[in-house]
Amino acid sequence: MKSIFLTLSAAVCCSVLLGDEEGPANYSLWPRRPAELAQARRLMAEGKNSEAAYLLRPYWSAEGIVGREARQLTGLINVPRYLSRQHPHAFLYTVKRGDNIARVARNTKCLQELIMLLNGIVDPSRLMVGQKLVAVPMNQRLELHVAHLEASVWDGDILVADYAIEGLEGIGSKGKNEVTALKSCECLVGGATARVVGTGKAAVDRSLVLSSGCVLAAEHRGGRTVRLKQRDLNELALLLAPGAEVCLVRDEEAYAEERAARQAQQAQDASDEVDEAEEVSEE
Structure with missing residues (x-):
């Protein structure tokens, strides 16, 4: 029994x-x-x-x-909300004379690939003046919880996505937390890095390179590597913009305290801005 x-x-x-x-x-x-x-x-x-x-x-x-x-x-x-027109902060951008997909991405601070996905663009060279494009702000951050083998994407205090980490290479689970940033996303064709980065191509496999030199990839790339499923990496490449904060979390308790303190400071800053605006309006 x-x-x-x-x-x-x-x-x-x-x-x-x-x-x-x-x-x-x-x-x-x-x-x-x-x-x-x-x-x-x-x-x-x-x-x-x-x-x-x-x-x-x-x-x-x-x-x-x-x-x-x-x-x-x-x-x-x-994830479907954040990669669609139902994104909670989606907005419209009107294509101007001289715009191309790269300039639209800079003006909207949205990834080229995500703009293509949101608007069903197959050929980014055929934008028309006056065309309305949906774009979204890219404010998400990534947390790599090495002890729990989980990677989570956050938008402020909202959990956007959670992925299983398949393995860690050259990354210890003990020690201090490490804050870095997303440096770039590499496009892969047949497992090899291809020269199509930043051209607005959405339908290619991705790996993510951090400023610390760590790589998020489907296979061990040598050096410090966080391994995830390829489909999860492709989603991450659309959810995170270059420069996005990435934290390698080893001490969960310390990180929770740091995050709580940061959120409290952000709330205080927002309150101070409201107070200043009210003082200006009264004057």
């Missing part, structure tokens, strides 16, 4: 960790599992993503299987 229970428990663990896309997870063997996770899955199946996201948010910081599933489900909700 004990062996049967252990076998069934292992099967449920595997289905949760790997993601059961065929239907809702079986929660019958998890009496202490939050009911909100099962309810969120049902809401997502009904297309009620906003309600599902509301239920999932309290579990973003949870440890173990519960937290990982909540973060992964949140990614299934938010």
Whole structure:
């Protein structure tokens, strides 16, 4: 009897960790599992993503299987929004005389590839004056949690995406947290770096190079490498702009304190700006 229970428990663990896309997870063997996770899955199946996201948010910081599933489900909700016209901060840009895809990207501070994706552009050389293009701001940051083997994308305090890290090469899990930035995204053709970076080509595989010299890639590239699935890397390349903050998190407790302090400072700065604006209006 004990062996049967252990076998069934292992099967449920595997289905949760790997993601059961065929239907809702079986929660019958998890009496202490939050009911909100099962309810969120049902809401997502009904297309009620906003309600599902509301239920999932309290579990973003949870440890173990519960937290990982909540973060992964949140990614299934938010990534399509952030890579579509339903982006919460999407805006319109009118093409001007002399504009090309690179200039539009600079003016909107949006990736060329993402502009193409959002507007269904196949040939970026055929922009027309007066054409309305949807663009989105690129304010996301990346956290690489080496102890948990997770990579998460954040927009302020909103979790956008969460990916499993397949492996680490030359990166220790002990020590201080390391803050760096995204230096560039490399385009890969047949696994080799191709000279198409920055040309607006969206349908190519990507790897990400950090300012610290670390590389996010599907295969070990030599030196410090964070390995992720290629499809996840391709999504990251559309969610992050060059210069985006990247933090290699080794000490979770210290990082949580640092983030809380930073958010408090940002809130204080925003409050000070409002106070200054009110003082000016009164004068």
